[in-house]
Amino acid sequence: MRIGILTEGGYPYVSGDASPWCDRLVRGLAQHEFDVYALSRSERHEDEGWLPLPSQVRRVRTAPLWAAEDDGVAYGRRARRRFAECYGELAAVLCAGVAPEGGRLSEGSDESSARAGASSATAVDEPSATLADRFASALYGLAELAREEGGLVGALRSETAVRALERACRAPGALRTAHEARVPDLLTVAAHLEHALRPLSLDWYEDDGLGSVDLCHAASGGAAALPGLLARHFTGVPLLVTEYGVRLRTHYLAATDSSPAVRSLLAAFHGRLAAEIYRQAAYITPGNAHARRWQERCGADRTKLRTVYPGMDAGPFAEVGESPERAAPDTLVWVGRVEPAKDLISLLHAFAEIHKDEPGTRLRIVGAPAGPEGTAYLTHCKALAAQLFPDEADGPHAVGDNPVSFEEIGGPETPTLADAYASGAVIVLSSVVEGFPISLAEAMFCGRATVSTDVGAVVEVIGGTGLVVPPRNPRALAEACMALLRDPERRERLGAAARARALELFTVEQNVAAFHGIYLEIVSHCPVRRAVLDDTGDPLPFAVPAEAHVPGRWTAAASRMVARGGPGWAAGPPVPATRVPAAEAAR
Amino acid sequence: MTDVHQRDLPGAPSSPGAWDGVTTEPPADSAPQRTPRRGPADPVKALMHRHRDLCERAVDPLEIAAGLEAHGITDRTAARFRHKDVFSLAEEMYARIPHDNDTPHTPTPPTTSRPHTTWLLRTLLPGTTCAATVAALHLTHGRPRLLAATAGTLAVTLSLRAALTRGPLSAQRSGPPGTLIWTCWLLAYAALGDGLLMAAASGGPEALPTTAPNAPWPLTTAPLLTLTISCAPAAWLAHHFATRARNKLTTSRALEDFATSVRPLLLGTVGLFLATVAALLPLTAVLVDEPAPYPQTLTLTAHLFLARLLAIHGFTHAPAVILTATATAQATALVTLFAARLPHCAFLATPVETLIDTWGPGTIPTLTCGTAALALLIHATRKLPRASAHARTATRW
Numbered sequence: 001m002r003i004g005i006l007t008e009g010g011y012p013y014v015s016g017d018a019s020p021w022c023d024r025l026v027r028g029l030a031q032h033e034f035d036v037y038a039l040s041r042s043e044r045h046e047d048e049g050w051l052p053l054p055s056q057v058r059r060v061r062t063a064p065l066w067a068a069e070d071d072g073v074a075y076g077r078r079a080r081r082r083f084a085e086c087y088g089e090l091a092a093v094l095c096a097g098v099a100p101e102g103g104r105l106s107e108g109s110d111e112s113s114a115r116a117g118a119s120s121a122t123a124v125d126e127p128s129a130t131l132a133d134r135f136a137s138a139l140y141g142l143a144e145l146a147r148e149e150g151g152l153v154g155a156l157r158s159e160t161a162v163r164a165l166e167r168a169c170r171a172p173g174a175l176r177t178a179h180e181a182r183v184p185d186l187l188t189v190a191a192h193l194e195h196a197l198r199p200l201s202l203d204w205y206e207d208d209g210l211g212s213v214d215l216c217h218a219a220s221g222g223a224a225a226l227p228g229l230l231a232r233h234f235t236g237v238p239l240l241v242t243e244y245g246v247r248l249r250t251h252y253l254a255a256t257d258s259s260p261a262v263r264s265l266l267a268a269f270h271g272r273l274a275a276e277i278y279r280q281a282a283y284i285t286p287g288n289a290h291a292r293r294w295q296e297r298c299g300a301d302r303t304k305l306r307t308v309y310p311g312m313d314a315g316p317f318a319e320v321g322e323s324p325e326r327a328a329p330d331t332l333v334w335v336g337r338v339e340p341a342k343d344l345i346s347l348l349h350a351f352a353e354i355h356k357d358e359p360g361t362r363l364r365i366v367g368a369p370a371g372p373e374g375t376a377y378l379t380h381c382k383a384l385a386a387q388l389f390p391d392e393a394d395g396p397h398a399v400g401d402n403p404v405s406f407e408e409i410g411g412p413e414t415p416t417l418a419d420a421y422a423s424g425a426v427i428v429l430s431s432v433v434e435g436f437p438i439s440l441a442e443a444m445f446c447g448r449a450t451v452s453t454d455v456g457a458v459v460e461v462i463g464g465t466g467l468v469v470p471p472r473n474p475r476a477l478a479e480a481c482m483a484l485l486r487d488p489e490r491r492e493r494l495g496a497a498a499r500a501r502a503l504e505l506f507t508v509e510q511n512v513a514a515f516h517g518i519y520l521e522i523v524s525h526c527p528v529r530r531a532v533l534d535d536t537g538d539p540l541p542f543a544v545p546a547e548a549h550v551p552g553r554w555t556a557a558a559s560r561m562v563a564r565g566g567p568g569w570a571a572g573p574p575v576p577a578t579r580v581p582a583a584e585a586a587r
Numbered sequence: 588m589t590d591v592h593q594r595d596l597p598g599a600p601s602s603p604g605a606w607d608g609v610t611t612e613p614p615a616d617s618a619p620q621r622t623p624r625r626g627p628a629d630p631v632k633a634l635m636h637r638h639r640d641l642c643e644r645a646v647d648p649l650e651i652a653a654g655l656e657a658h659g660i661t662d663r664t665a666a667r668f669r670h671k672d673v674f675s676l677a678e679e680m681y682a683r684i685p686h687d688n689d690t691p692h693t694p695t696p697p698t699t700s701r702p703h704t705t706w707l708l709r710t711l712l713p714g715t716t717c718a719a720t721v722a723a724l725h726l727t728h729g730r731p732r733l734l735a736a737t738a739g740t741l742a743v744t745l746s747l748r749a750a751l752t753r754g755p756l757s758a759q760r761s762g763p764p765g766t767l768i769w770t771c772w773l774l775a776y777a778a779l780g781d782g783l784l785m786a787a788a789s790g791g792p793e794a795l796p797t798t799a800p801n802a803p804w805p806l807t808t809a810p811l812l813t814l815t816i817s818c819a820p821a822a823w824l825a826h827h828f829a830t831r832a833r834n835k836l837t838t839s840r841a842l843e844d845f846a847t848s849v850r851p852l853l854l855g856t857v858g859l860f861l862a863t864v865a866a867l868l869p870l871t872a873v874l875v876d877e878p879a880p881y882p883q884t885l886t887l888t889a890h891l892f893l894a895r896l897l898a899i900h901g902f903t904h905a906p907a908v909i910l911t912a913t914a915t916a917q918a919t920a921l922v923t924l925f926a927a928r929l930p931h932c933a934f935l936a937t938p939v940e941t942l943i944d945t946w947g948p949g950t951i952p953t954l955t956c957g958t959a960a961l962a963l964l965i966h967a968t969r970k971l972p973r974a975s976a977h978a979r980t981a982t983r984w
Contacts, residue, residue: 074904159973166842177646183839187978252653256644264646271649290656297649297674341659432659455659471659 001523002033002058004213004231008224009041012050012060018219018244019051021310021511027054028512032519035213036060037204039223043067061204065223068198073151083155084164086141090193091168093135094268095178132279132299135272139200143230146200153201156194162186169261175268181261188258189265196269199226211235215522217515218277222247222270225277232280238526239280240518244287244310245435246294248274275299282522285515288436288457306518310436311511314503317445320422321499324447324492330361332481333424333448335417335439336431337370338378343453345384346474347430348404352388353478355403358485363404363428366420382406421446425491426484431455432471440466444502449491451480461506465498631668635680642684652677706754706822712746714816721808721875743815750818751895755826758898763907769914770891773956776917777810777887781880781948787924788936788943810884812871813864814891820863821892825899828856832977846972853971857893857964864888883949886956893963900976905966913959920951 005011011022026034034057040046043066053060075083146152155161168174169181181189204210210231217240218225228239251270255263278284278300285308286292292307320326332351336342344365351363369375385404393400407414414420421427427443427450434456441461443450450466452458459468467484469476484491504510635642641654652673662672670676720739727735750756782804786792792804832849839845864885872879890913894906920939927936942950970976 157975157978159975162973162975162978163842170841183836183842183845183974186842187836187974190975191978248649249653249656252650253657260644260646263644263650267646267650271647293662293672293674433657454663455661 001214001519002035002212003029003519004035004037004210004216004228004237006037006216006218006224006228008039008065008220008222009045010038010219010224012036012038012053012057013040013045014048014051015045021244022219023051024311024313024508025512025515026057028508029516029519030054030056032056033058035210037210037227038062039065039199039227041065061209063199063202063204065195065198068153068194068201070154070157071150071201073149073154075149075151075155079145079149079151080155080160082141082145083152084160086138086145087156087161088164088168089134090138090142091165092171093131093138093272094265095168095171095174096131096268132272132275136276136279139273139276140230140233142197143200143205143233147205147234150201153194153198156197157190161190161193165190165265169265175264177260177264181265182259185259185261188262192262192266193269196223196273199223200230202227205230205234207235210237213237214528215240215519217519218242220244220247221274221277222251225281226273229277229280235528237528238282238522239277240283240285240522241277241281242285242287242308242515243291243295246274246286246291246298248298249294271298278304282526283518285518289460290435290457306514308511308514308518309505311508312438312441312445312506314445314507316416316418317421317442320418321445321447323422324495326422327425327448328362328423329425329488330358330485331424332361332363332426332428332485333366333420334363334428334430335366335420335442336429337374338365338367338381339370339374340377341431341433343430343432343472344377344381346432346472346477347428348381348384348388349474350428350430350477350481351404353475354481354485355389357482361403361485364407364414364420364423365404366407366409366414368408378406417442418446421448424448425488426451426481428477428481429453429458430471430477434458437461441502441506444498444506447495447499449484449494450498451477451484453477462498463501465494465501467494631676631679631683634668634676635683638680642680645681645684648674648678648681651680703754706750707819709754710750710756710819710822713743713750713818714812716742716746717812717815718874721812724806724808725875747815747818750822754822755829756818756822756895756899758895758903759901760903763903766903766907766910769907769910772914772918773887773891773910774811774814776914776952777814777883778807779804780917780921780952781805781807781883784921784924784939784943784948784951787921788940788948807877807880808875809868809872809877810880810887812875813868813884814888816867816871817860817864817888817892821860821895824856824860825896828852828896829899829977832971836974836977842974845974849972850968853967856896857889857967860892861885861889880949882953883956886953886960889960890956890963893960893967897963897967897970900971902966902970902976905970906963909959909962909966913955916955917951 005022005026007016007018007022010016010018011026013019016022026036036053036057036059038060040062043064046062046064050060142152145155165186166181169178169186204227210216210227211234213231214237216228216231216237218228219242221241221243225239225241228237228241231237232239248270252267255266258266275298278295278298281300281304283306284295284300284304285306286295287308287310289307292305295305296302314321332354334344334347338344347363347365351361354361365381369378385402385406389403391400391402405413407420409415409417409420414423421443425448427440427446427448429437429440429443429450429452431437431453432455434453436457437452440450440452440458444462444465450462452462452466452468453471453473454468455471462468467480469480484494638651638654638658641651645651645654655673655677660673660676665671665673665676668676668679670679716739720735720743723735723739724732751758783792786804831852835845835848835852839848865881868879868881868884890909894910897903897906923935923939927933939951942954
């Protein structure tokens with residue numbers, strides 16, 4: 001089948017966010033064809049070029065999100081009125097309130113205590129659903145306008161848009177914060193909406209573009225999923241959304257310096273957009289339980305959620321994982337990027353306690369600092385280590401060194417990442433904030449026992465195969481580490497279990513296999529309804545053989561495949577078809 | 588809101604953690620830690636105090652939830668506050684933020700950027716080169732004069748380009764093609780047009796234009812010199828207009844307020860510019876020893892200034908159309924005079940000749956440019972008070 005991969009600031013650009021993951025996915029599913037539709041985030045990003053693409057990538061189409069040129073189309077009276085209606089509707093929905101909370105209602109059933117809130121929640125639910133519908137129809141209205149008339153960029157920047165926003169903000173019943181919006185706030189919101197709605201002006205939604213794929217796979221939420229949403233609206237292509245980090249949450253963390261009016265309106269927009277994406281997606285694959293909770297909170301239906309853990313290449317760690325004897329029995333290792341969120345201070349204090357009880361132990365901190373803040377933090381940690389631990393020597397005539405060493409990957413002692421893990425009897429993770437702990441998963445691949453703090457997705461990743469302590473608790477960390485240091489058998493047992501768990505859950509193969517299964521499931525459950533037309537443009541009965549409904553490769557069909565418009569396909573007359581390019585038809 | 592969440596009490600955390608037992612016990616016993624430190628009666632209040640920045644600026648509960656998670660608070664931490672997850676904790680915190688005594692977000696007016704020396708110097712450049720060229724034309728004769736005229740034209744063009752591509756006179760996007768040619772036509776007409784018109788009306792022209800005032804085809808340099816010198820005040824006024832408008836943008840609450848405050852500013856800017864030109868013109872006329880053609884110069888400079896002002900704020904379409912119309916009208920006037928020399932076509936010259944006879948040759952540029960300037964002024968009073976016209980300079984995304 002043919003899969004449209006939608007990315008924003010990612011694959012196929014070298015410096016993209018999720019590029020390695022997409023690359024492994026595309027390479028792992030060589031039996032399918034891939035069309036890559038990429039939105040680039042900055043000029044520098046574009047200049048850095050693409051990854052080498054495998055042959056199954058049939059086509060790459062890119063569009064810049066950072067520069068939208070006004071195409072100079074001036075709307076006529078009717079188009080202007082249509083734009084004003086759609087935009088006014090959008091603005092009215094944004095001013096009416098914040099993100100919907102579909103997930104909360106379904107959760108309420110298993111919460112006896114939430115019953116008190118249920119009645120009020122049901123009362124809120126009805127207008128909330130209407131608002132979601134209004135948002136969707138306004139969004140699709142703008143998209144249709146952009147498709148038929150063009151010139152949406154100019155219109156979104158125009159006075160009509162600002163006026164519509166003002167009217168919505170001043171309307172009775174608008175949000176309190178929106179009501180206080182001033183002219184600069186309105187302009188900021190209009191500019192941001194214009195930026196966010198740039199994918200609407202793309203020419204990707206024709207029958208030779210996203211209309212020709214069997215399935216859209218958005219590599220992240222937000223702007224990347226928006227083309228998929230429109231493709232689904234225009235041509236009925238099912239949408240799969242993968243989110244390793246929830247875009248809405250990123251947005252909340254990023255936008256902090258604007259005025260309350262701007263932030264509340266934009267939060268409403270991103271919340272509504274996320275809800276609409278989740279509503280229209282055939283499946284949503286969060287990368288961990290944390291993302292999953294956010295998605296449920298934003299209105300994603302639980303039945304559509306399939307957690308697919310990120311895949312990691314187990315190859316480099318295989319040798320280390322199968323040779324547990326390489327570990328130095330009294331060495332603790334910490335691996336990661338050095339930054340304040342990793343709380344190395346806590347680790348050093350914990351190690352001070354360990355070192356007091358077990359004088360021979362060593363701590364190796366392996367990692368490079370992240371940014372200027374990280375560099376300052378690393379300097380601070382080194383100073384603390386020098387204060388806490390005097391240099392030690394084997395005898396009166398030997399040169400001593402510190403029991404805590406700071407190293408970087410590629411140094412003489414740790415040429416590779418696997419070597420860093422290999423040298424440790426226990427791998428420690430001391431973060432206070434963590435998303436998906438990659439270093440923990442790598443330690444698991446290496447078959448090492450781990451002690452980690454209970455943050456982010458740590459508990460989910462480690463399962464029962466390592467020790468977990470509360471964050472910011474050096475004493476608990478020290479006790480857990482000592483328990484493992486004194487018990488080699490337990491260490492070995494935990495290490496083996498961790499390796500088995502990692503190989504089961506976090507390999508590239510499981511990731512690719514999971515997506516393969518989801519692709520097949522989507523195509524079998526919600527195939528694109530395409531009508532095949534004959535030369536005169538009339539529908540051709542029985543043109544699609546029954547075999548075509550079997551999942552597999554059927555894009556090579558020589559017939560002219562033309563998509564019809566969405567769910568109303570059975571009711572209306574055949575939609576006029578555009579001609580499929582000769583090259584495509586010949587294939 | 589608060590009591591609803593306190594009834595949330597039995598909600599145990601979804602995964603086994605160190606605080607499993609805590610939630611089912613009364614809060615007084617809820618500290619089985621080794622060192623029972625300060626035990627506030629209201630732990631959520633303490634948490635809100637710790638994250639008061641986050642709470643004060645939050646616009647919805649999800650923002651608080653995102654902020655709390657970024658500070659390392661997980662569902663298991665939330666269980667300590669007797670909440671099922673971070674979301675419900677954030678909801679309680681959001682509900683407990685006092686909203687009544689909120690101080691409205693007061694916008695800080697942007698720092699007014701002082702006129703920059705480099706662009707001030709750059710806008711003086713056209714006037715200087717034009718003055719030098721005019722001086723050279725007056726001082727030289729014959730072949731060197733032709734060279735001086737060519738070199739001068741080139742220098743003035745380049746300096747105009749330098750003044751218009753950067754600084755406050757620079758347009759955000761280039762106008763439609765042809766704008767440049769038609770502008771050149773207007774300038775050329777200001778220098779040569781009146782003389783040519785007179786010469787054509789009297790059967791000429793028979794020689795190349797000269798600077799001598801009584802020549803059959805005299806070269807009028809005063810309007811051009813005034814126009815190039817007025818680049819500097821134009822740049823300053825455009826800068827002033829943009830800055831003041833931006834300040835008004837920051838302080839105004841409604842779009843209509845903004846429009847009403849910008850309209851007088853616009854009219855004042857245009858008026859001030861015309862006054863400057865009117866003051867400059869007699870000086871330049873004395874310098875080049877020519878009569879001061881007030882109507883032509885004022886209308887031409889007003890036309891070009893308004894067109895530029897519109898282009899600076901992103902409106903290039905209407906100025907281009909009006910410019911083309913003006914230049915076409917002027918060209919038509921000239922062409923009719925020459926076409927009248929064809930047999931049976933003498934009637935073509937009648938309207939133009941009547942105008943010349945009644946009010947003099949300056950009527951044609953005055954009428955065309957005056958109409959254009961008026962049209963542009965009306966257009967500008969409609970377009971420039973729009974907030975969106977000032978958005979692109981105010982916000983960068």
